Amino acid sequence: LRRFHYYLSLLEANNAMLLIIADLEDKAAGNRPFDLDSLRTSLSELRAYLLILGESLLELGGDRYRAFPERGEAILRQLELALPSSVPNTSEVLIVELGRVQELDPALIGAKNARLATLRWTLGLPVPDGFAVTSAAFRLFLEHCGVSRELDSLQALLQKESLEELLAAGAALRTRILASPLPSILEDALLRHHDLLVARTGRNGVALRSSALGEDSLLSFAGQYETYLNVTRADLLDRYRAVLASAFSPRVLTYLHRHELSVGQSAMAVGCYAMVEAWSSGVVYTRDPLDPEREVLVVTAAFGLGPSVVAGTVDADTYVLSRDEFEVLETRVAEKVRRLEPVATGGVAEEAVPDTQQRQAVLGPEVLRKLGGMALTVERHFGCPQDLEWAIDVRGALLVLQTRELRTLARPTKLPTIDPALAAVVLVEGATVASPGFAAGPVRRMLPGGILPSGAEGVIVLDHPILDRPDMLRRAAALILEHGSVASHFATLAREYRVPMLIGGRGLEHLVEGREVTVDAYRGQVHEGLHLASDCGRQAPSEKILSDEKVLLLRRLLRLVAPLHLINPNEEGFTIANCETLHDLTRFAHQRAVQEVFQTMNQNRDRESANLSLRTDLPLEVELLYLDRPLTKSRRRRSIGPEELDSVPMTALWGGIAREGWPSAVHPVGFRGLKSEVGRTKSGTKQARRFSEKSYAVLSRDFLFISLHMGYHFTSIEARCTQLETLNYIRLQYKDGGSTFERRARRIALLAEILRRQGYECTTKADFLDAALTVVPFEQCRNLLHVLGRLSILTKQLDMALSSDAVARWYRDDILRKLEVRA
Known part of the structure; x- marks a missing residue:
């Protein structure tokens, strides 16, 4: 019973997560408005329920599920990196070495720094050594400057239509920042960590890169903040102040005003990295941003330091590579007359490219293959196309300088017609x-x-x-x-x-x-x-x-939330390591929890109820666990027929299932069959192969909890049916299917309407249904469970057929007629 308690706890958390996922899918489809705060709330709730899943799995199965919380945390961290922080982190940590950045909140060190740390410590990719000066340091400095009133005024001006007052206030604030000394504790920490970095790398120059909280998240903020290269120790403090001041520059304030963002989106962390002596540098797009359906990568390259490429101040070579073999499909070699190089005394300057190199290709096939492989590794980790900046130093080493999500635009299926004239x-x-x-x-x-x-x-x-x-x-x-x-x-x-x-x-x-x-x-x-x-x-x-x-942001987040990759629990790939989304984790947790409960009970050979299965001609395996059966010394697994169930709710439910029998494929007029639709779902007959997933029922004389698996959707039904109607209830959760999201959603709407006509209270979110009915008289409870059994069969595979709302209405009316359900 104690283990079953943990199972029920896991099931509640699992259902709650599925409800949130369905809600997010509904919003992403454009059916309901939402704001960023609601997304943050949903993410927080998913984290809490995922914690319950992990704790329950550990209680049920022990250390073999130890990796589950870690995998969940890794996915949640990617989601947090993609979602703009609402407010700066309240930590007082001022500086963090890159080796520890992966453990901290992106609200403290900015998403750009956090991603770079992930590349280094999670993916093992070569990135420059360095440290992050946190948003807490930014907040401390502003408090030291005494500009809280100016910040409040700036936020108020962002709400006005006119830009003139806003830009004037920003100019005054920048002047205060640039003229103010750093707090001594921040100055000492910054210089100390700079000296440690120089000692580790042997390079005197450093790169200071912005990592604002709103940067590279909801909107790109591309090129809006300042970056300084080859900064010497003597200029370090001034350049750091200049990066902070850029948070209030005309281009940033105009950007914030245009997009109705707050000053908090510019809360500034700064990355301080060892300077790369770049022979060449550039950008990799892991998709063509203008035609993302093409299976190509687009590489841009020039001689010298990278800012000349991303600033667009020099012409650069372009290479188009296939995504599978990294074959060079297109090469456009530009005439590169200038390049950006570090200056010995600090800073950078443009210089002429030697005549012999100006028409020379920057990259060869071998380097392009290596660069392509590295870029796709990053894309797979973050689950979306990437805009990745790279450099090759004078020793020939390839390094990643930063990465962000690539914004793509779908190419029109048909270009507008041009008048021949x-x-x-x-x-x-x-x-x-x-x-x-x-x-x-x-x-x-x-x-x-x-x-x-x-x-x-x-x-x-x-x-x-x-x-x-x-x-x-x-x-x-x-x-x-x-x-x-x-x-x-x-x-x-x-x-x-x-x-x-x-x-x-x-x-x-x-x-x-x-x-x-x-x-x-x-x-x-x-x-x-x-x-x-x-x-x-x-x-x-x-x-x-x-x-x-x-x-678009929500749809990008859903790539790590909603898709279901784990289908068959009997396949070798049904593992924690292969959980790519939160939906995968719920699927894994639910399936393994059910198996743990029943496997443990089966190992107890003194309990007859742990060795029972339901004998049926249907291609459906149902294992039974009785909570009220007496102990026995029997060790033999045996099956019982429906007439021996001795459970009022289970007998009623199974009676409805047996009455309808196993369905064949659904073929409405104009429908070409299930095989053409998904190519993976087969209808069952009396001789058909049984589904690889078992269904499980925990029951007693008046109680039933059944996890009913029928291919690509699952139904869980919990019911109590006694002579005292105040104790009686029926609850149903229904999720997933083998067809498209739209067809699954139509099946949910159909089910909800049929159940509402029987008195159920239904909550639907996209392709998830939660239905409940309480305080039910004994005979009515039995009848409703019988109808629910019939309904579970009548709607099996039905999502495949629901190609339109009109088809869904036809099936709804047909099922209501068969069930003899009236309004």
């Missing part, structure tokens, strides 16, 4: 598409000093990316750059803002100020004349970007 007048062709779409408007050329003509809006043409003009993306119908990279931060922002963008091409000299043009940022062309509305190229109105990003 328009297509004949091509001003620019052969351009590289950095952000897709169509747009039209007058050409506005950037003037020296990053100045646009007053009030100008239209197709903005500039030499190279300029991140210090945060209003440019708002004013641009499209962007055309003479130089740059698809992997630049500017290109990332253009895709995020849904602004069409082209790089390079032949005929750019035709784009003179004021000329009216149409930009085709699918085919890499610019045409004469206004042939489209000025805003047609944007894939989503700018005011919807944040809402869209929230839904």
